[in-house]
Amino acid sequence: MEQKSLIDFGNEYANAWSSQKPERVADFFAADGSLKVNDGDPAIGTEAIINVAKGFMDAFPDMIVAMDSLVTKSNKTRFYWTLTGTNSVPGGTGNKVKISGFEEWTMNKAGLVQESNGHFNAEEYNRQLNGEESE
Numbered sequence: 255m256e257q258k259s260l261i262d263f264g265n266e267y268a269n270a271w272s273s274q275k276p277e278r279v280a281d282f283f284a285a286d287g288s289l290k291v292n293d294g295d296p297a298i299g300t301e302a303i304i305n306v307a308k309g310f311m312d313a314f315p316d317m318i319v320a321m322d323s324l325v326t327k328s329n330k331t332r333f334y335w336t337l338t339g340t341n342s343v344p345g346g347t348g349n350k351v352k353i354s355g356f357e358e359w360t361m362n363k364a365g366l367v368q369e370s371n372g373h374f375n376a377e378e379y380n381r382q383l384n385g386e387e388s389e
Contacts, residue, residue: 271319276307284366314339349385
C-alpha cells in the first residue's frame with residue numbers, strides 16, 4: 255500500500271475507534287484477522303475484534319483515538335495513537351484517561367489488517383483510570 259493510502263487508512267481507522275460503532279473497527283480487518291492487546295490472547299475474527307473495540311467504547315463513551323504517526327518497515331506498519339476518554343459509565347471511575355501506544359500491523363494483499371499487535375503502558379492506563387497520583 256502506498257504511504258498516502260496508508261495514512262488515509264490510519265486516519266479512518268482512528269475515526270472508527272472514535273465512532274462508538276465497534277463494527278467499523280472490524281471493517282479494517284480481514285475476516286480471519288487478529289487483534290492482540292498487550293500480552294492478552296489475540297481476538298481472532300470479526301466478532302472477537304468487535305468485542306475488543308466494544309469493550310473500550312463501552313468503558314469510554316467519549317473516547318477519541320487520534321493517529322499520531324505511521325511508520326512502515328519491511329512488511330510491518332506501526333500505527334501510533336493516543337486515546338483520550340472519560341470512564342463515565344455507570345459503575346465507572348469517572349476519571350479521564352490519556353494514553354498513547356501503537357499497533358504493529360501485518361497487512362494482507364487486499365489491503366486489510368491481517369494481524370495487529372497492540373501495545374500501551376497498562377500500568378499508566380490503570381493509574382489514570384483509578385485516579386492515582388503518579389510517583
